[in-house]
Amino acid sequence: MFPGELGERVRLLNDQPLNRRGRYVVYWAQVNRRLQSNEALLAAVELGNYLGRPIWWVESLPWPEQRRGLRFVRFLLEGVEETARGCWELGIGYTLLVEDEAAPLQELQRLLRGAAALVTDDYPVPPVPERTREVLRGITVAAYAVNASTIVPMRRFARREYAAYSMRPKLLKVLPNYLVPLPFREPRVRFQEDSTHTEIHPPSLLLRWERLGGAPPSVTFRGGRSAALQWLERFLNDGLQRYSAERHVPTARAASELSPYLHYGYISAREVALAVRSQAQEHGWDASSFLEQLIVRRELAFNFACFTKRLDSLEALPTWALQTIARHREDPRPVVYDIDRLEAGETHDDLWNAAHKELLLRGKIHNAPRMYWGKKILEWSAGPEQALASLLRFHDRYALDANDPNTYANILWCFGLHDRPFRERPILGTLRSFSRESFGRKIRADRYIAEISALAAGVHNRDRVK
Template sequence: MNERRLHALNAGEPGQGPVLYWMHREHRARDNWGLLHAQGLALRAGRPLAVVYGLADAFLGATMRQFGFLLDGLRLVEAELSALNIPFFLLRGDPPEEIARFAGHHGAHTVVTDFDSLRLKRQWLARAAKALACPLVEADSRNICPCRAVSDKREYMARTIRPKIMRLLPEFLEPFPALAPHPVPWPGHGPANYFVAARAALAVDRSVAEVDWARPGTDAGMGMLRAFMAERLARYHERNDPNAGAVSLLSPWLHFGMISAQRVALEALRATAPAEARDSFVEELVVRRELADNFCLHAPDYDSISCFPDWAVRSLDKHRGDERPWLYGLDDLEGAATHDPLWNAAQRQMVRRGHMHGWLRMYWAKKILEWSATPEEALRAAILLNDRYQLDGREANGYAGIAWALGGVHDRPWAERPVFGSVRYMNFAGARRKFDVAAFVSAFGDARDRELLTAMR
């Protein structure tokens, strides 16, 4: 693998025991550069190889909707690894503490782990790096072009990061080698992972129902990819119409790292769809996703208005005292009890399915800004609802998207207006010009939403 994907997190000395791959973002056995690097180290040193996962009791407001999807996916990873003579250990408790304890007990040669741009994960990795006696090496298997290799600073917008990514794409968009059966067995007894007991013991919110349209695991994600390429990629130019069914629906599997964005790009570029559709999809998959990781890595205040560009902060401050004809609290928003039937239907889509159409996510967030007393209140509400209901919440893409919608991150100033100032505005009339709002409200709204829509005609 290209060693520019790697980043040393400490200066530890290799131990005499196994090589460990600490899985925490890339939840897959296939197409995983971190796991492949760990196996390469183990083979060269003649050591056993194991995968370890630290299951935290809570993670950024995730509910059983997200934890269930994760745990069911990890069971599939365990089975796939077992067939390759690679044990999987599910550890319970504080992840960096448990990983350091496990590595110390086994005299680990090296720990290889996943790159993650989120603040909490950076804290985990820093704590583990300090506690481990052996080397801790981070591998970026999330981004096709590694985040650290693309840029060492926060990029202003897509047009500034795009040429940097495109220059590196030929180097990094390469085929994956297969993960091989590991020839050195794990000494002693293998793990006993009680996934059912772990699920039952989690003290997380179980009131948000798990979804049935998205099955976890690499095979399910690749199945969705094949369906997208065969049935929807050719219509990708219709992706901003929530009724068109032209989007990939891959975000749950990409978010949980159950499929690789690099694998998705390789397959999409070979698809028989028109070149314009392939190129547009790869632009979204590569440039926009990798811009989000760049943002969160270099702006650790990504969930605060302090991350907004100066022009947006000044403009929003100027309009703090503007009259707001509609004000909604968190209960109203969560219950889809606003005067806007389209917003309500989008909120209901998210609550029911753990997914909201991409164009509507922008509209949804901007309306929260319009209906909140302050930008700070709007930001808190948007992040809380996104992370509670979306399968792909608690993700760099989500934080960057909300910061774009509310605070002009990766955008430019627009014509000044009340409340929004110079932050880009979106409205109901514009949605009606773009797609059949009535059809979407009919699909996801309730009787009250349909009545509201009728009254607006």
């Protein structure tokens, strides 16, 4: 039923049959909110065409995102009108479910009673697997999970890889089979149910969260497919050529800024990699350092999430890292901040404060100061558990690219995951460490600090796309 590459990405989740009397195939877009280059939607369309049924795209404003507050709700709602319009043009039904805390998934289960099958995203990070299991408990139709988040299907690897050096050759060997444009198929049958809720009114929905609060909207990022494509365009025309030389300098604006869009599935890594490769080939540029991040590092994080039980625990660390952390647990710490003091962004270190401010204002931190920021949280916390709790909380409350495999893999990278031992020092032991002086020079910290203060004062907005 699922030909070629698609077959490798699809997992049957239950032993229920296809409901031949069902009126539609539901695509529950938990993660991948795009109509193009979406393997999960393609699988739903293949299934619908095989059964002679239309597709119903169901997207929710999930309860966990609502709990995180205005910043996240707004980023999601900014994308829905465009998605709904795209669905309508293709003859796909569209519904936005605003989940209720008491019974978040009930409405979806009700709607699945009339379905021939359910298709959703295969995503290895909570709460997606738990929410999927919860829905499965209440339905009697076949359900499929489709890996639409990685370029090479994550389950093609048999186990957790140790680090980038062990993942890279395996990934690169098979990459040519997968790094090709995904075919696009239109549904053969148009959706005609009158029960579809096409009356979406994001502004009135937003009023509720404006009162409830949470982090304010990002000063830089707006949700949705068009915004994702504009950032990509900006990167192809400006950042890519300079990426390899200047990606460590936040004020150089050589990075793509795509992580929030990749996380919310407004754009796929496959599309980005193909566009980057073609632009680089056309101009004779070297795209390898960008593709290393987008493909090797990102897919290493998915591999970690796919084969690790507790992503938010130090137990996931390699033995050498656990040992060095244990040996230095009682080391005197000259500077200790508790979680609230860190959250307020008021430490003695202007570079750290600027990185934290970037998170509070923009909803992500450039990778170079982000590494420094994470490592210093470990150095300045009473112990590793407190440091982990702070990193998780700050991501959950402020980062638009959080709750992603990259979140957990990179937070734990601060504690040694996917890394190697370095020269022994107090507190961090043999974990990699960063010095304010030399690292600050390398990333041109002075310019970064000045730019973030200007951003905080509202004087200068880091080229928000329109």
